[in-house]
Amino acid sequence: MTPLFRALSLPALAGFLLSIAACSAELPGAAAIGKTSRNNLTGVAISTQAAPPTAQAPSIANAPSNAILFVTQVPTQGGDPFASRLSTFANHRASMTSTLRGGDLMIRYADGALRNLTREAGHGMDGLQGAQAIAVREPTVHWSGTRAIFSMVIGAPLQRYGSTNGKWQLYEITGLGRNQAATITKVARQPVDYNNVSPLYTSDGDILFTSDRPRLGEAHLYPNLDEYESTPTITGIYRLDPSSGDLTILNHAPSGAYSPTIDSYGRIIFTRWDHLQHDQQQDGSIDLGYTYDPFNYSSEASNATRVGRFRDTFPERRAQTNTPYGRVKAHTYNLFAPWQMRQDGTEELTLNHIGRHEMVGSYSYLPRAFMDDNALSDNVNLSNFANRKHIRMDGGIFHIRENPVSPGVYYGIYAREFGEGTTNQIVRFNGAPTLNAEQMVISDASPAAGGGGLPGGRFRNPLPLMSGGMVASYTPDATFGGSSSLRLRQLDVNGSNMFVAGAALTPGINKTVSWWTDSASPHQYSGELWEIEAVEVVVRTTPPATGHPEVPAAERAVLTAEGIDEGVLRDWLRSNDLALIVTRNQTSRDRGDTQQPYNLQVPGGERTTRGSGQIYDIAHYQIVQANLVRAYGSGIDGRRPVAQPMAVPSNPTNPAGPAGSVRIAADGSTAAFVPARRALSWQTVDPGGEPVVRERVWLTLQPGEIRTCAGCHGENTRNQAGEPTPTNQPQALRELMRHWKQIQADAPSVRNGSKPLLPPRP
Numbered sequence: 001m002t003p004l005f006r007a008l009s010l011p012a013l014a015g016f017l018l019s020i021a022a023c024s025a026e027l028p029g030a031a032a033i034g035k036t037s038r039n040n041l042t043g044v045a046i047s048t049q050a051a052p053p054t055a056q057a058p059s060i061a062n063a064p065s066n067a068i069l070f071v072t073q074v075p076t077q078g079g080d081p082f083a084s085r086l087s088t089f090a091n092h093r094a095s096m097t098s099t100l101r102g103g104d105l106m107i108r109y110a111d112g113a114l115r116n117l118t119r120e121a122g123h124g125m126d127g128l129q130g131a132q133a134i135a136v137r138e139p140t141v142h143w144s145g146t147r148a149i150f151s152m153v154i155g156a157p158l159q160r161y162g163s164t165n166g167k168w169q170l171y172e173i174t175g176l177g178r179n180q181a182a183t184i185t186k187v188a189r190q191p192v193d194y195n196n197v198s199p200l201y202t203s204d205g206d207i208l209f210t211s212d213r214p215r216l217g218e219a220h221l222y223p224n225l226d227e228y229e230s231t232p233t234i235t236g237i238y239r240l241d242p243s244s245g246d247l248t249i250l251n252h253a254p255s256g257a258y259s260p261t262i263d264s265y266g267r268i269i270f271t272r273w274d275h276l277q278h279d280q281q282q283d284g285s286i287d288l289g290y291t292y293d294p295f296n297y298s299s300e301a302s303n304a305t306r307v308g309r310f311r312d313t314f315p316e317r318r319a320q321t322n323t324p325y326g327r328v329k330a331h332t333y334n335l336f337a338p339w340q341m342r343q344d345g346t347e348e349l350t351l352n353h354i355g356r357h358e359m360v361g362s363y364s365y366l367p368r369a370f371m372d373d374n375a376l377s378d379n380v381n382l383s384n385f386a387n388r389k390h391i392r393m394d395g396g397i398f399h400i401r402e403n404p405v406s407p408g409v410y411y412g413i414y415a416r417e418f419g420e421g422t423t424n425q426i427v428r429f430n431g432a433p434t435l436n437a438e439q440m441v442i443s444d445a446s447p448a449a450g451g452g453g454l455p456g457g458r459f460r461n462p463l464p465l466m467s468g469g470m471v472a473s474y475t476p477d478a479t480f481g482g483s484s485s486l487r488l489r490q491l492d493v494n495g496s497n498m499f500v501a502g503a504a505l506t507p508g509i510n511k512t513v514s515w516w517t518d519s520a521s522p523h524q525y526s527g528e529l530w531e532i533e534a535v536e537v538v539v540r541t542t543p544p545a546t547g548h549p550e551v552p553a554a555e556r557a558v559l560t561a562e563g564i565d566e567g568v569l570r571d572w573l574r575s576n577d578l579a580l581i582v583t584r585n586q587t588s589r590d591r592g593d594t595q596q597p598y599n600l601q602v603p604g605g606e607r608t609t610r611g612s613g614q615i616y617d618i619a620h621y622q623i624v625q626a627n628l629v630r631a632y633g634s635g636i637d638g639r640r641p642v643a644q645p646m647a648v649p650s651n652p653t654n655p656a657g658p659a660g661s662v663r664i665a666a667d668g669s670t671a672a673f674v675p676a677r678r679a680l681s682w683q684t685v686d687p688g689g690e691p692v693v694r695e696r697v698w699l700t701l702q703p704g705e706i707r708t709c710a711g712c713h714g715e716n717t718r719n720q721a722g723e724p725t726p727t728n729q730p731q732a733l734r735e736l737m738r739h740w741k742q743i744q745a746d747a748p749s750v751r752n753g754s755k756p757l758l759p760p761r762p
Helices: 010-022 280-287 356-360 553-561 566-575 731-746
Strands: 045-047 067-073 105-108 114-116 134-141 147-154 169-174 183-186 196-201 207-211 236-240 247-252 257-262 268-274 294-297 306-308 321-323 326-328 335-341 395-402 409-416 425-430 442-444 458-464 470-475 487-493 499-504 510-515 523-528 530-537 578-589 620-632 640-645 661-663 670-675 680-685 691-694 706-712
Touching (some): 169 196, 196 257, 207 257, 236 257, 280 294, 335 356, 395 458, 409 458, 458 499, 458 530, 470 530, 487 530, 553 731, 566 706, 620 670
Parallel strands (some): 134 196, 335 395, 578 706
Antiparallel strands (some): 067 105, 067 530, 134 147, 169 183, 207 236, 236 247, 257 268, 268 335, 294 306, 294 620, 395 409, 409 425, 458 470, 487 499, 510 523, 620 640, 620 661, 620 680, 680 691
């Protein structure tokens, strides 16, 4: 593991020196340092004359050598009530019960001087919060170090039972240097009727953010509901070109994606909530007499009809069931894992393919899917991977940031899903793209919990600095509650090489505010504000602008042999809002996953086994998509996703298989055209349509993306038989390409000598 502190390399030292200069008004043309990026944010700007810095803190040893941008937040009453500002999920809402008004965007200079940037630019107010009230969140500094983007909501109710239609919107600020005027401009052409949060800049000047906007902007589906509590959720990460208004959803995340960042390799790194399971509100209504009154619509269309109550069919039930293979264990899933994708949304996967086996390890019981198959295991084989810091299944890693002086080393907060405000222990993990999941190690970076709490206090938003130091929000409380403070601290390192809280970076920022809800009189808070979501104001090297990956050699050889022009194929996929997925061998599975069947064979074809035990025939590959068709009659607004078979007319028909399936070829391979920009999952099924191996998470592909998986639940290093990753030229891709060419040849426009007619969209 890379040491926490080390001497800066010459390139890092150069960046460090530039970062100091960038925070000073004496650096003309600082925006030109590094790669040039467009600045097309247009809209109404508010600025004032630069105000002098205020509230200078005492001198601190090892204090940050660059300016720190952060936000203040009026503490949520009760600490971390369900679905509020600091919660693990559903923290994006702008209501007064979720996000109290009264915080600001602040900057702290290296000498401890503070500026209230939003107040300087004409936003925010003291006392009773009204039309000018604001809350602020999640700033990100541009690569040039001269501007930043953040989210802000404006307005609070003016009376009892009052309401505000305010939404979190994106704003950009300039004038971060001393003696510069702070100017705040609303980002143009962003979705205005939805909550847009967690913004950041791409390498080439676009903006990424998360939003609760429905996948394609269908207002009648709003809000999208998560798979757990049927609570409004973020729907995914979006990419916006402010100059043209082009808006694309990069990943359709049915239960939300959080705190994205771009690492030094150009990857978008984020936390995603994986909760792919049956609807517990529906199951409870069917089996336990709950009163949610769930029902399905016939489709996502605005004029869809109600079609009654349908039990979910994918994945396994949340209660034990019986199948031709015996008893099937009840399935639940609840993990906040690190994910990655390229900046155009392609190649979405867990970070370096890390899965629940490598993350959860021996901490949690991972029961076998088929309970009567003794060849399957209820435990994880720890010898398969290096990680020994095991993450509970009802929590995960939040607020991930890369160490700028040790590329490929990341810090985050290991927290549980409820009641902690995503405050807890700091963990460190290695995740450079050269590693696979078996080589990744999660380790303690601050003292671990013990005795029912965190005796050393709790951290949030770890910020590794260009100097090699660390800053984080901190409360000394062992448990998080309504009276917990959150102050920015310089972190020290103790004798066990663990981060511990050092000196506070501010003297404390106090405020007295009041606000209306439905009570007879306004609520009031007077005291210290939370100091959270710090970022360093520093010049950084712009990462590479990652995009569509190349087609691997085995698949490229098939395209070449079949006379397929890759560019023409991709253009056709884009025009039909489709992607292409290929698996080389569905019988080959990662050696670490022994909870699902791994003795697999295609009838009359490929076979991969290990040891004794039942051998399962797999004949079809069924793909399901997340359709927003579940609703409730109990006052829950919005739609929840349900896994339903995909329907893509361009695929070969497969009458012997279940809906949404393609045939598994004799060599174990599969290939299918699939909907783009839609969460997908899949399973292999036997000749009779009975599921055998099920996927556990959703995955999104982009239009024109050609995605290859070597095996089912792709191998990290070896498959269950100890063999390396398959390299066969997939027979199923060859058959699909021949089918596609026939579609093109049979199109009427081709016979007439004009442009090929494209098959209809799914």
